[in-house]
Amino acid sequence: MRVPEDHWYPVLDSREVRRRPLGCERLGRRLVFWRTSDGRAQAHLDRCPHLGAALSGGQVRGDRLVCPFHGLEFDAGGVCRHLPAVGRAGRIADNMALKGFPLREAHGLLWLWHGAPRDVYPEVPYFAELSEGWRYGTVTADWPVHYSRAIENQLDVAHLAFVHRTSIGAGGQSLVDGPHVEADRRGIRVWVSNRRDDGRSPHSAAQLAAASAGTEPTLTLLFPGLWRLNIRPRLKNVIAFVPVNERTTRYYLRVYHRHRNPLIARPFEALMGIANRFILNQDRRVVVTQTPADSAEARGDRLIGTDLAISQYRRLQAELLARPAERWQAAGR
Ligand code: FES
Numbered sequence: 010m011r012v013p014e015d016h017w018y019p020v021l022d023s024r025e026v027r028r029r030p031l032g033c034e035r036l037g038r039r040l041v042f043w044r045t046s047d048g049r050a051q052a053h054l055d056r057c058p059h060l061g062a063a064l065s066g067g068q069v070r071g072d073r074l075v076c077p078f079h080g081l082e083f084d085a086g087g088v089c090r091h092l093p094a095v096g097r098a099g100r101i102a103d104n105m106a107l108k109g110f111p112l113r114e115a116h117g118l119l120w121l122w123h124g125a126p127r128d129v130y131p132e133v134p135y136f137a138e139l140s141e142g143w144r145y146g147t148v149t150a151d152w153p154v155h156y157s158r159a160i161e162n163q164l165d166v167a168h169l170a171f172v173h174r175t176s177i178g179a180g181g182q183s184l185v186d187g188p189h190v191e192a193d194r195r196g197i198r199v200w201v202s203n204r205r206d207d208g209r210s211p212h213s214a215a216q217l218a219a220a221s222a223g224t225e226p227t228l229t230l231l232f233p234g235l236w237r238l239n240i241r242p243r244l245k246n247v248i249a250f251v252p253v254n255e256r257t258t259r260y261y262l263r264v265y266h267r268h269r270n271p272l273i274a275r276p277f278e279a280l281m282g283i284a285n286r287f288i289l290n291q292d293r294r295v296v297v298t299q300t301p302a303d304s305a306e307a308r309g310d311r312l313i314g315t316d317l318a319i320s321q322y323r324r325l326q327a328e329l330l331a332r333p334a335e336r337w338q339a340a341g342r
């Protein structure tokens with residue numbers, strides 16, 4: 010699957026991976042996730058190098074992943090440590106090895122390195138201000154859409170009054186003030202407001218920039234696919250976009266809040282989860298119909314002025330696809 014290399018991609022909620030192997034598709038590859046006895050998560054290609062069986066159908070024994078077909082055992086490094094048919098004294102060929110992927114566990118998610126291996130990896134991208142004092146509830150959704158369209162939908166500031174007419178877009182506030190957009194290699198920050206069209210011109214990007222100076226952006230995207238909506242100072246939505254394959258994107262949508270009492274926090278998270286799922290389904294109905302699926306191929310799209318965040322996303326995404334992040338950063342961008 011064609012997505013920018015040299016990035017950490019969120020791939021699973023930490024809680025989804027236990028000791029026993031879990032098979033799933035991510036970034037267009039069949040992968041198996043499992044944990045060694047120390048609890049560390051591992052990711053390997055879900056294909057046994059012997060005769061190609063799925064290792065996710067096998068089991069974890071000690072610190073080894075065991076193939077269900079002929080019992081080959083692999084360690085966390087992907088090295089085959091036991092080949093039952095040749096016995097303990099038998100020789101195992103060096104090429105009987107399993108391809109593994111660098112993995113990190115942070116912010117309740119598993120992150121897979123997509124790109125060339127390196128000695129020192131960068132930190133996983135996240136919103137630093139959400140690490141202390143916040144709680145969150147998560148909603149998961151799989152959409153039959155390309156990753157790029159899924160992300161652009163969350164940078165789209167002109168659809169609220171239409172797609173969400175019966176929810177967050179009620180009131181016919183179809184006019185877009187701004188948006189003011191800042192975009193660089195760290196991501197995209199968008200300041201925007203919507204109001205009813207009373208015949209006066211919308212505020213320009215410059216006016217909105219002046220009016221919102223020093224305030225938090227309404228929308229923030231961190232590359233490659235982590236998004237935050239600033240609802241209120243103590244209430245945010247975050248989406249970790251997971252590229253599954255060319256036709257599927259998984260959403261981990263979290264509501265972040267600061268209610269400490271679990272008797273309030275849990276029902277609040279449940280209610281927000283229901284509301285967020287409803288709102289997301291309103292988007293889904295439209296986004297699944299967009300053609301072409303991959304926005305990188307959508308040269309026929311006629312973007313309008315208020316699509317500035319989307320056009321910036323396309324520009325930066327194209328740059329990231331053309332050259333890895335490291336060289337891009339080295340170029341001082
Ligand atoms: S296919 Fe895995 S051990 Fe034979």
Ligand SMILES: [Fe+2]
Nearest residue numbers: 162172173292
């Ligand atoms: Fe939406």
